[in-house]
Amino acid sequence: MSIDVQKVSKKFNQSWVLKEASLTVETGELVALLGPSGSGKTTLLRVIAGLEYADTGDILFSGANANHVRVQDRQVGFVFQHYALFRHMTVFENIAFGLRVRPRAHRLKEEEIVRRVTELLQLIQLEQFSKQCPSQLSGGQRQRVALARALAIEPKVLLLDEPFGALDAKVRKELCKWLRRLHQDLHTTSLFVTHDVQEALELADRIVVMKSGEIQQIGTPDEVYHHPANAFVYQFIGHVNLFKTQFEEGGRGLFRSGSTTYVRPYLLDIHRENKGHTDAFKATVKQIIYTGLLAKIELLTEYEEYIEVELTRERCMVLKLQKEETVYVSLKEGATDDYAI
Amino acid sequence: MRTQALKAVQRDPVWVRMILIGIAFSFLAFFLGMPLVVIAINACRDGLHVYAQSLRDPDAVSAILLTLKVVAIAVPCNAIFGIAAAWLIAKFQFRGKQVLLGLIDMPFSVSPIIAGLLFVLAFGSNTLLGGWLMAHGVRVIFSSTGIVLATVFVTLPFVARELIPLMQSQGIDEEEAAMTMGASGWQVFARVTLPNIKWGLWYGITLSTARAVGEFGAVSVVSGHIRGLTNTISLHVEILYNEYNFSAAFALSSLMVLFAFGTLVVKIILEGKRST
Numbered sequence: 001m002s003i004d005v006q007k008v009s010k011k012f013n014q015s016w017v018l019k020e021a022s023l024t025v026e027t028g029e030l031v032a033l034l035g036p037s038g039s040g041k042t043t044l045l046r047v048i049a050g051l052e053y054a055d056t057g058d059i060l061f062s063g064a065n066a067n068h069v070r071v072q073d074r075q076v077g078f079v080f081q082h083y084a085l086f087r088h089m090t091v092f093e094n095i096a097f098g099l100r101v102r103p104r105a106h107r108l109k110e111e112e113i114v115r116r117v118t119e120l121l122q123l124i125q126l127e128q129f130s131k132q133c134p135s136q137l138s139g140g141q142r143q144r145v146a147l148a149r150a151l152a153i154e155p156k157v158l159l160l161d162e163p164f165g166a167l168d169a170k171v172r173k174e175l176c177k178w179l180r181r182l183h184q185d186l187h188t189t190s191l192f193v194t195h196d197v198q199e200a201l202e203l204a205d206r207i208v209v210m211k212s213g214e215i216q217q218i219g220t221p222d223e224v225y226h227h228p229a230n231a232f233v234y235q236f237i238g239h240v241n242l243f244k245t246q247f248e249e250g251g252r253g254l255f256r257s258g259s260t261t262y263v264r265p266y267l268l269d270i271h272r273e274n275k276g277h278t279d280a281f282k283a284t285v286k287q288i289i290y291t292g293l294l295a296k297i298e299l300l301t302e303y304e305e306y307i308e309v310e311l312t313r314e315r316c317m318v319l320k321l322q323k324e325e326t327v328y329v330s331l332k333e334g335a336t337d338d339y340a341i
Numbered sequence: 342m343r344t345q346a347l348k349a350v351q352r353d354p355v356w357v358r359m360i361l362i363g364i365a366f367s368f369l370a371f372f373l374g375m376p377l378v379v380i381a382i383n384a385c386r387d388g389l390h391v392y393a394q395s396l397r398d399p400d401a402v403s404a405i406l407l408t409l410k411v412v413a414i415a416v417p418c419n420a421i422f423g424i425a426a427a428w429l430i431a432k433f434q435f436r437g438k439q440v441l442l443g444l445i446d447m448p449f450s451v452s453p454i455i456a457g458l459l460f461v462l463a464f465g466s467n468t469l470l471g472g473w474l475m476a477h478g479v480r481v482i483f484s485s486t487g488i489v490l491a492t493v494f495v496t497l498p499f500v501a502r503e504l505i506p507l508m509q510s511q512g513i514d515e516e517e518a519a520m521t522m523g524a525s526g527w528q529v530f531a532r533v534t535l536p537n538i539k540w541g542l543w544y545g546i547t548l549s550t551a552r553a554v555g556e557f558g559a560v561s562v563v564s565g566h567i568r569g570l571t572n573t574i575s576l577h578v579e580i581l582y583n584e585y586n587f588s589a590a591f592a593l594s595s596l597m598v599l600f601a602f603g604t605l606v607v608k609i610i611l612e613g614k615r616s617t
Contacts, residue, residue, distance in 0.1 A: 098522035
């Protein structure tokens, strides 16, 4: 089922939480709502779920207006950041809940419920925990139960609110991978909220970048990373260097006249001598940090701006950089990204 | 050896411990233990036969029955009100929330005698409301109706006060989750909210019951002390005592003491359950 969000706005205490937000999630897609806290991404998700209502605008499920459909009838699977498992029920009963509260006429037979729940327990690989209470599980296990519980009602769309937000880094990575595989198998239309850029890039088919209740850009991970729509997206997705120093009349290389230039650290290169790079400028090495494959080098430019350059470790070794020495920095050859705005 | 040495460092000297524990226990023995012993001795002073006799006295029986009736009405009223008020305060944002909280706390701060007087002033036969009710055959003051009302008033905050912080700390995530899975409002309440507050609710009900049984001040003002009709146990104990009928008075008191012990046991059990 596809989701259409059309010009949805919502005000809270005189300030916009959502401002004319429009987006489409195609059937079977996995889309990320990405933005800093307070960007309205969770509110948008809750409006789609029917847990909150928009002041203006429409929500369409498969083309049908769902504005007046109650949350109970929307058939959305919702996964909460803090799991929201029923603390007094066993894992089994948690997953069975959605099947047990169905109106009597549509309720499944007990054997059928047991069969379905057992299937879901196998899916989340927690069969042996079915009789335990949520408090006896780890964070990652709890979130898997929450996901199985949401899937039990065979939702038309799956909405996840910061699903990995409360987990530590390692569990988060594993669960992320697991969710991607799960989505590949089930193909449920899914929308998840995150403030973690890496998570959005790794998981989503498309990313919706939000800021202060407004959608900034919608695109594939590659598009938002390499062709950001505006300065905010450029700075929010990944590291970026700002060249603010301005020259009158045409500027000089990366230093333009009348505008700031944005360049990702990996698009820059360092040279010992200036070999005819017209855009090269002088800079002093301030700090060299090795982070596995890459080395981050902090430099102070001749125009008194701090910048960061990312080189491979090998390249760094060849250059034999020393702190406080002066080098030339230029754009890497063949850099194709949009690097300026 | 090392752990023992460590313990010695962590502990206060023996004489400090002895004095502090001694003070605590003698205080308890003097103010709680002794009166209980006095009640027990006095109740059985004239023999177990008299003890049994005074509990079988028709006026005593009617006082016991009235007390049970009052509890049976007042406590469920408070439980329902308490759940509703706590649900409202903990799960919704609205104007006047602080006012409602203040109102719920009022019975704690108003003297029970004043509370009783309020009902006399509101429902007395010479007031507008009371007169109208009398004309339609409803007697509030000097009847069990008034006693129930006064008891409801005095025990109003117990359940609500117990549930509000509990429900606030639990938040509304579980209720929202249940709703997304298709549960109706009533199903959410019965299957998610109520089981989560179960032990807190029983705890509030226990406190509320204990208070309802023991209430004297407010009930005394509205009751009119009609023997066999509008006397609760605590009122009847007072009458018996004033008539120098000590063994009967203490016999009835012992009943309340037993009840209090029962409450205490229940309370301790619930406190354990509640914290898990």
